[in-house]
Amino acid sequence: DQQVKQNSPSLSVQEGRISILNCDYTNSMFDYFLWYKKYPAEGPTFLISISSIKDKNEDGRFTVFLNKSAKHLSLHIVPSQPGDSAVYFCAAIKPGAGSYQLTFGKGTKLSVIP
Amino acid sequence: DTAVSQTPKYLVTQMGNDKSIKCEQNLGHDTMYWYKQDSKKFLKIMFSYNNKELIINETVPNRFSPKSPDKAHLNLHINSLELGDSAVYFCASSQDYEGQPQHFGDGTRLSIL
Numbered sequence: 001d002q003q004v005k006q007n008s009p010s011l012s013v014q015e016g017r018i019s020i021l022n023c024d025y026t027n028s029m030f031d032y033f034l035w036y037k038k039y040p041a042e043g044p045t046f047l048i049s050i051s052s053i054k055d056k057n058e059d060g061r062f063t064v065f066l067n068k069s070a071k072h073l074s075l076h077i078v079p080s081q082p083g084d085s086a087v088y089f090c091a092a093i094k095p096g097a098g099s100y101q102l103t104f105g106k107g108t109k110l111s112v113i114p
Numbered sequence: 115d116t117a118v119s120q121t122p123k124y125l126v127t128q129m130g131n132d133k134s135i136k137c138e139q140n141l142g143h144d145t146m147y148w149y150k151q152d153s154k155k156f157l158k159i160m161f162s163y164n165n166k167e168l169i170i171n172e173t174v175p176n177r178f179s180p181k182s183p184d185k186a187h188l189n190l191h192i193n194s195l196e197l198g199d200s201a202v203y204f205c206a207s208s209q210d211y212e213g214q215p216q217h218f219g220d221g222t223r224l225s226i227l
Contacts, residue, residue, distance in 0.1 A: 032213045043118070043204055043218030051213060056144070090156065095212055101147065101169070102216060104157040 003027045005091050006105035023105055026071065030092035033104070035075045036070030038087045041096040047088075048066060048075070070107050080112045117141050120205050120219035128227050129197060135190045135222045137205030143217070144210035146188035148180060151221070153154075163188055164210050168223040192224075200226045 005024045013019045023033075030054040036044035050057040050064045050073065057064050063076045077084055090105040118139045119184065127133055128144040151157045161180045161216065162169045177193045192199060202223050206216040 034215055036218075041220065043206075043220045046215035046217065049213060049215060087155075093213070100145070100208065100210075100212060100214065100216075101159040101162050101171075102149075102157075103159070106154070106156055 002105075003030075004090055004103050004105040006088075006090055008106050008108050009059045009106070010111070012111045012113060013080045016079045019075075019080045019084065019110055019112070021075040021077075021088050021090075021108050022072045022111065023075075024071055025073075025092055027092070027094060027103075028071070030103075031095060032093040032100075033064070033073050034091045034093070035062075036089040036091060036102055036104075037084075038089060038107070044089055055066060077110075078089040080110075082112050082114050086097045087112055099112055118141065118205055118207055118217050120203075120222050121163060122222060123220065124223050124225075126135055126146040126225045129195055130159070130181070132193045133195060134192070135205075135224075137188050137190070138162050139186055139205075139207040139217070141207055143207035143215060144185065145208050146182070146209075147206040147216060148190050149204040149206060149218075151204065153181060153201070157204070160190075163187075188222050195224075197226050200224055205215065 034049040035047040038044045066073045087107040089107045091102040147162045148160040179190045179191045202221045204221045205219040208214045209214040
C-alpha cells in the first residue's frame, strides 16, 4: 500500500530550465512533507520541507508547492544545474506518539543536460 | 565532520550468519532511525528510537533488533540472515519534534551469499 507516490521514475531537463518533480499522497493524516536528494552510494540529503498548513515554501532555487485538496505536492528547481542530477525522494510524516517516521515515495531520477 | 556515520559500508556474508551494523550521530539528536532500501529502491522505515520509546514497523522480522548503548548510537543486529535481507540499510537521526528533517548516513550495503 503506497501512501506516497512518485509516478515518474525519471525526468530529463535542459540546464537553465525549470525541473518539476511531482508527488501524490493518499493519507490525509500526513502533516509534513519533505524532499530529499540522493546521489549514488550516498545517503539521502534533506532539501526542503513544507507543513500541511502552508501551500508554498521557497529556499533559493527550490520551491515546494502543496495542494492539500488534491493531495499533491511538487518540487520546482529553477534554474536547473547539472549538479542537480540525482534521485529525488518525496517523503511524508504522520505524527505518532514520540516518533516522526518518514514514508517515502519511490523516487524520481532527474538528469540535467548541459 | 561526518554527522551520521555507519560502519561497515559494505557487508558480504553467508546465509544463516548473525551480523551487526553500527551507527553513530554527532548532531546531538534525540531520535534515531533505521531504514531499508530494497532492490526496488523503496526506502522503508524499520525502527525509530529515542530515550523514551522504541517503535518497530510491524513488517520487520524479529530477527532484526536495534540496540542503543547511548543517545548517539543505534546499532542494528540481524540474526540468521536470509537471502531477502540483501539491501542497503540507512541510519538516520533527527531532533524529537515535529517537522524536523532527518539526517542520513551513507548506508550499508548488505549482500547475502
